Amino acid sequence: MNLHFIAIGGSAMHNLALALHHKGYKVTGSDDAIFEPSKSRLDKFGLLPPECGWFPEKITTNLDAVILGMHAKENNPELQKSKELNIPIYSYPEFLYEQSKNKTRVVIGGSHGKTTITSMVLHVMHYHDKEVDYMVGAQLEGFDTMVNLTEDNDFIVLEGDEYLSSPIDRRPKFHLYKPNIALLSGIAWDHINVFPTYDNYLEQFKIFVDSIISGGVIVFNEEDKDLKEVVSNSENQIRKHAYVTPEYRVENGITILDTPEGELPIEIFGAHNLNNLAGAKWICQHMGIDEDDFYEAISTFKGASKRLEQIVASDRTVVFKDFAHSPSKVSATTKAVKDQFVDKEVIACLELHTYSSLTPEFLKQYKDSLNPANKAVVFYSPEALELKKLNPISKEQIITAFGREDLIVYTNAVEFQNYLETLDYNNKAVLLMSSGNYGGLNFDDIKNWAK
Structure with missing residues (x-):
């Protein structure tokens, strides 16, 4: 072609x-x-x-x-x-569907965790030399590209994004894949420029569940009340498999997972990631991987790029960068770092970068999301507001929205970077959350500052 x-x-x-x-x-x-x-x-x-x-x-x-x-x-x-x-004009997801019509399509969706869960599934398959086609939203260790398409592989694993397909196709991407096996990790309002109300956003997930091929499977996070209701109310003739966060404990900064074979130390941490792991296990089992083989492989999973990615680690400090930007992700990620590093002072830095996060009405969703951190910092660029044609936001609005009087707010990239450069990193766990780059922050500089 x-x-x-x-x-x-x-x-x-x-x-x-x-x-x-x-x-x-x-x-x-x-x-x-x-x-x-x-x-x-x-x-x-x-x-x-x-x-x-x-x-x-x-x-x-x-x-x-x-x-x-x-x-x-x-x-x-x-x-x-x-x-x-x-x-013929295709959107990205339309063409992926055309390439996978004769395959078993596995689609991982949800407002949060879909990249991590997709990455976990691919890691397990790669570990056991199971060749699959795929599309994932992050660069993975051991994989050359984020998309792989062949004529021969039976399965294709697709990260199912709910954002629009193309400028001329206003359907969410994950509506086009028609999965045989699907997973939903949770529903938390996002993309308000496209889905102006929560009910409108919720409707997209109902459509997704109904798009699963008759006789297929939906794996879903039972701890999400709205998601549980969406799946329960669907009249689609599919099998429904719920999952919950497994039992685990943290000992000396190491997360230990409780499995049927005994306790298993793992590389990732945080309740949200353990919840993701439980969903990934179900998907892998539906793809032919035994439970004990899943645990063997997942113990070596270190995470997807920019998903709680550790960029500095020493006896005195740890620094992570994370793609978290929506309220639910920010809250879960901040709590995960605090729970993992109880003896360190946690400093959580968040860039408000997306259209939703810079909208006053949506800002209220961030209330208490940074509270697990000992210190909280928010950076946003007034220029970003102008580019997105949004009204100005004051520092006071930010502080009120987050519900934290001691919140540090920066609107100048140089001043924010100076804060990081002059920070005393001793006995600190620093978390940098953004879908942007803090106005041009060089993460290699942080490695030098934190030495």
Whole structure:
């Protein structure tokens, strides 16, 4: 097939482009800006566009299909040309479904934990030399790309995002996969620019459960009341398997999991991650992995990139970076670090970066989320508000929303970075949570500051 990617530089898009290139397809693409690591990875395989910009002349009748990225606009000239020539146009998830019609589709969804659970499943499969196709939202140790597509593998494991599919397809991505086996980790309101009410957001998960192939399986977190109700009320003819957080304890900074075979030390920590592990175990069992083989493999799992990723570790300090940005994730991650490092002073730093997190009405959802930390810091950029065309937010609004009078608030990236540079790291556990980069923070600098 001859394929053209409109907005090839995106994290997901460039990985799909690479996967299809490795599969033997002819791939071209365009974008108005491409950053690292996408740039180097595309360049390595000859897929980097010669120049940035949109070029309608690239769209010809020789193309079998166009894959449209979320970054492109509805008036994109290459998209318009594709429509004029009646070339099939696919969103990212639509094309993944086309590639997996004849496979057993395993879809991991939920407002939180889906990347970690998908990563756990793939780690276990890799550990036991079980080849599967996949798409995951983080770089994993032992995997070259975030997308793998073959003709031969029986299973495909897909991270099921509830955000929109493309500029011209307003359906959530996970509605398009039609899973045979599915997991939902929990429901916590997010993406308010697309789902303005919680009920509207909740409806997307009802649709997802009903999209599971008849006779399939839904694995779900029974501890989430709304999720339990969504699954229970579904009349879809599917099997329903609930899971809960397993028993565990923390001893000398090591998490020890209670298993049928006895106590098992594991690399990850936090109640939310143990809950994720329980869900991953069910999925792996449905994919043919015995319980004891699952535990053997999962004991070596160190986490997905940017998911409680340890960037500094010494006798005197630990520093983690985490993708957490929604209220439920921030609360769970902060509590996890505090529970794991009870003898250290926990400093939790959060960047408000997403559209939802910078909206006054949604800010209220963050109340008490940073309370487990001994010290709490919030950074946000007024320029980000301007770019997203949002009204200004004051420091006082932030403090009130989080419900913490001692909250430290920074609106200047240099001042925030100076705070981290001059911090006394002795006997500290520092947690950096963001889906952005704190206005250009170099994490290698932190490794030097924390020495």
